[in-house]
Amino acid sequence: MGLNASLADVAREAGVSQQTVSRVANDTGQVSQATRAKVRAAMHKVGYRPNYAAKALRRGTFQTIGVAMFDITATGNIGLLDGIAEAASRQGYAVTIRILGDEDRTLARVEKSMARLPVDGIIVVMERLLTDLDTFSRRLNTPMTIITPAAVRSCSTLDADQAQGTRLAVDYLHSNGHAAIAFVPGPEDSVASQTRLHAYEQQMGALGLAPLVQDHGDWTANSGYRIGTALARQVRDGGVTAVLAANDNMANGIWQAFARAGLRIPQDVSLIGVDNSLSESIPNLRLDSLDQHFTEIGRQAVDLTLRAARAQQRTGRPPRPEHRLVPMDLVRRGSVGPMPRR
Amino acid sequence: MGLNASLADVAREAGVSQQTVSRVANDTGQVSQATRAKVRAAMHKVGYRPNYAAKALRRGTFQTIGVAMFDITATGNIGLLDGIAEAASRQGYAVTIRILGDEDRTLARVEKSMARLPVDGIIVVMERLLTDLDTFSRRLNTPMTIITPAAVRSCSTLDADQAQGTRLAVDYLHSNGHAAIAFVPGPEDSVASQTRLHAYEQQMGALGLAPLVQDHGDWTANSGYRIGTALARQVRDGGVTAVLAANDNMANGIWQAFARAGLRIPQDVSLIGVDNSLSESIPNLRLDSLDQHFTEIGRQAVDLTLRAARAQQRTGRPPRPEHRLVPMDLVRRGSVGPMPRR
DNA sequence: ACGTTAACTGTTATCGTTAACACTACAACA
DNA sequence: TGTTGTAGTGTTAACGATAACAGTTAACGT
Numbered sequence: 001m002g003l004n005a006s007l008a009d010v011a012r013e014a015g016v017s018q019q020t021v022s023r024v025a026n027d028t029g030q031v032s033q034a035t036r037a038k039v040r041a042a043m044h045k046v047g048y049r050p051n052y053a054a055k056a057l058r059r060g061t062f063q064t065i066g067v068a069m070f071d072i073t074a075t076g077n078i079g080l081l082d083g084i085a086e087a088a089s090r091q092g093y094a095v096t097i098r099i100l101g102d103e104d105r106t107l108a109r110v111e112k113s114m115a116r117l118p119v120d121g122i123i124v125v126m127e128r129l130l131t132d133l134d135t136f137s138r139r140l141n142t143p144m145t146i147i148t149p150a151a152v153r154s155c156s157t158l159d160a161d162q163a164q165g166t167r168l169a170v171d172y173l174h175s176n177g178h179a180a181i182a183f184v185p186g187p188e189d190s191v192a193s194q195t196r197l198h199a200y201e202q203q204m205g206a207l208g209l210a211p212l213v214q215d216h217g218d219w220t221a222n223s224g225y226r227i228g229t230a231l232a233r234q235v236r237d238g239g240v241t242a243v244l245a246a247n248d249n250m251a252n253g254i255w256q257a258f259a260r261a262g263l264r265i266p267q268d269v270s271l272i273g274v275d276n277s278l279s280e281s282i283p284n285l286r287l288d289s290l291d292q293h294f295t296e297i298g299r300q301a302v303d304l305t306l307r308a309a310r311a312q313q314r315t316g317r318p319p320r321p322e323h324r325l326v327p328m329d330l331v332r333r334g335s336v337g338p339m340p341r342r
Numbered sequence: 343m344g345l346n347a348s349l350a351d352v353a354r355e356a357g358v359s360q361q362t363v364s365r366v367a368n369d370t371g372q373v374s375q376a377t378r379a380k381v382r383a384a385m386h387k388v389g390y391r392p393n394y395a396a397k398a399l400r401r402g403t404f405q406t407i408g409v410a411m412f413d414i415t416a417t418g419n420i421g422l423l424d425g426i427a428e429a430a431s432r433q434g435y436a437v438t439i440r441i442l443g444d445e446d447r448t449l450a451r452v453e454k455s456m457a458r459l460p461v462d463g464i465i466v467v468m469e470r471l472l473t474d475l476d477t478f479s480r481r482l483n484t485p486m487t488i489i490t491p492a493a494v495r496s497c498s499t500l501d502a503d504q505a506q507g508t509r510l511a512v513d514y515l516h517s518n519g520h521a522a523i524a525f526v527p528g529p530e531d532s533v534a535s536q537t538r539l540h541a542y543e544q545q546m547g548a549l550g551l552a553p554l555v556q557d558h559g560d561w562t563a564n565s566g567y568r569i570g571t572a573l574a575r576q577v578r579d580g581g582v583t584a585v586l587a588a589n590d591n592m593a594n595g596i597w598q599a600f601a602r603a604g605l606r607i608p609q610d611v612s613l614i615g616v617d618n619s620l621s622e623s624i625p626n627l628r629l630d631s632l633d634q635h636f637t638e639i640g641r642q643a644v645d646l647t648l649r650a651a652r653a654q655q656r657t658g659r660p661p662r663p664e665h666r667l668v669p670m671d672l673v674r675r676g677s678v679g680p681m682p683r684r
Numbered sequence: 685a686c687g688t689t690a691a692c693t694g695t696t697a698t699c700g701t702t703a704a705c706a707c708t709a710c711a712a713c714a
Numbered sequence: 715t716g717t718t719g720t721a722g723t724g725t726t727a728a729c730g731a732t733a734a735c736a737g738t739t740a741a742c743g744t
Contacts, residue, residue: 004700006699006700006701007700007701007702008700018700018701018702019701019702019703022700022701022702023702025701026702028702050700050701051699051700051701053699053700053701054699054700054701054702055700055701055702056701057699057700057701058700058701058702058703059701059702
């Protein structure tokens with residue numbers, strides 16, 4: 001009774017075999033009503049609690065998947081985590097999180113630190129650049145799915161379709177007559193921001209327009225405000241008529257800077273953000289935004305990871321890596337208008 | 343080689359005993375350089391990966407703690423989770439999260455669903471009211487810490503000192519000459535909001551002032567905007583000169599409503615929120631706010647839980663439940679001014 | 685030469701659970 | 715009456731790792 005009671009303790013108390021107790025505990029096999037009741041009583045008396053480690057050792061699975069990310073407070077990551085947790089719990093899996101630090105800048109390190117955890121599979125949210133993405137290819141012990149825009153040799157990858165979403169926004173602005181479309185990127189070490197920036201430049205080129213890349217922000221509204229103040233001058237000069245910001249927070253800051261400069265949205269300048277994250281928390285902000293469908297990405301990440309984990313347990317080999325992109329949607333709320341006449 | 347390689351496989355490959363391989367793997371005991379190298383090579387060759395379940399079974403611990411919460415996207419919960427994850431990882435523990443659903447409205451159910459997870463202890467973030475808080479007292483198999491304002495018989499509890507924080511805000515407004523101080527509560531099933539509401543009423547009473555409780559908001563800025571619109575009329579009538587909102591998001595909505603109604607902060611009306619959450623994300627919002635120090639709460643929750651887990655493993659008994667309150671701070675940014683003269 | 689010590693390595697038993705199989709009744713059937 | 719089936723129960727052997735103990739060398743001092 002001292003520490004945790006085991007099957008053996010219950011069996012002794014009830015005068016039956018361990019196996020019978022196990023059968024009662026798991027509702028498997030045939031056990032007579034009388035025995036069942038006797039065992040239940042004994043379980044209760046000795047305070048039986050199943051030992052998860054022993055179960056996991058026998059079964060070979062923890063019913064848990066791990067999630068590694070750098071910053072849990074970032075808007076996108078919360079959405080992802082929420083989607084992952086929901087999808088996992090629907091499949092009877094729990095989610096273990098690990099916050100990565102500055103020392104975890106390689107896939108090898110991430111994999112090593114996660115392998116020490118009781119998890120059956122790993123989802124890595126690669127918001128910052130990991131340096132060994134191309135070279136890392138050794139056989140993985142734990143199946144891994146990486147949320148990142150580019151395909152990787154050794155495991156499945158998945159992301160919002162940053163390129164398609166960016167094109168969607170640029171095209172929408174262009175179809176409204178805009179040609180001087182500025183882009184406000186996020187931090188330089190953000191993979192998502194870099195991908196959006198690259199897609200922006202490419203699509204501007206494809207439309208025969210000159211890219212107008214602004215200073216790098218740091219995802220916060222304050223940085224958006226700073227950059228927006230500089231942008232306001234260009235808008236007044238006519239050098240810029242529309243702005244695409246790498247996330248909603250910065251777009252909000254830009255909006256405030258424009259408002260303070262006396263510029264009206266969408267009459268004087270059009271604005272689009274990314275994340276579709278502010279509609280609930282900020283009233284009267286009619287900001288067009290690209291929705292990345294984080295919940296769906298989380299769901300598919302869980303799907304890929306569990307599929308790989310099960311395949312590896314059955315066959316000993318992981319399945320062929322997949323690369324999926326989830327299309328973005330443009331949510332229109334009125335912050336984009338026709339090109340202003342001067 | 344099929345599935346995961348074990349110590350035995352490595353031992354066979356290297357021509358040594360399992361125990362020697364174990365010693366190499368864990369860097370314990372003396373092993374000669376030659377043997378060590380041989381074993382390392384064999385490990386690499388067969389792709390050895392330590393089995394966490396077996397380790398946990400022997401050790402009797404998972405090095406993991408569980409966190410149960412209803413809504414991971416809520417501002418306060420993200421801060422808490424961040425604090426918990428950081429504190430846990432500093433102690434070499436991982437964090438497993440479980441999102442509670444509407445069916446998890448009793449401690450008994452929460453405990454049962456968490457007991458199935460590979461965790462050594464549980465932190466329950468009780469943002470919504472659990473109905474069996476008083477009656478639930480049976481001996482816990484897994485040590486549990488609840489983040490809630492009131493003490494519980496069966497396990498340790500911890501929270502921001504909602505009452506002290508609320509008094510701090512009310513007193514500050516009062517000391518600035520305000521008497522008509524309104525309170526905007528959050529959802530009715532929020533424990534934190536109810537505690538703040540109660541403390542507000544009590545302190546207003548203690549100061550000889552009449553409480554002015556407004557409609558319940560739902561934590562969002564939009565609900566704050568709605569309530570703020572109604573409040574603006576009372577402010578203009580002189581029926582209200584200061585507002586305490588149950589969180590920053592609603593305070594932000596109220597601010598917007600006041601701005602639209604032509605009321606200036608702090609000249610015409612004073613405003614205080616709770617969470618200290620918006621300073622980074624919304625530029626130019628000079629909102630006074632109560633800081634709940636979530637990171638500190640998370641740290642202490644981990645501390646209490648691990649202490650209980652270790653004690654229970656050593657002695658078989660959990661330690662005496664503790665109840666801690668972490669004081670709030672009022673962060674001043676200029677949204678509170680002296681009582682306006684009419 | 686003998687005992688002593690230290691360095692290294694192997695053997696055994698065990699953590700709590702469950703799969704696989706073996707056994708005992710007793711009922712159902714020819 | 716004997717055969718077969720089946721519900722109910724027990725026995726054994728793993729899962730992978732490690733603590734505790736038991737050897738085996740070789741070096742050293744007397």
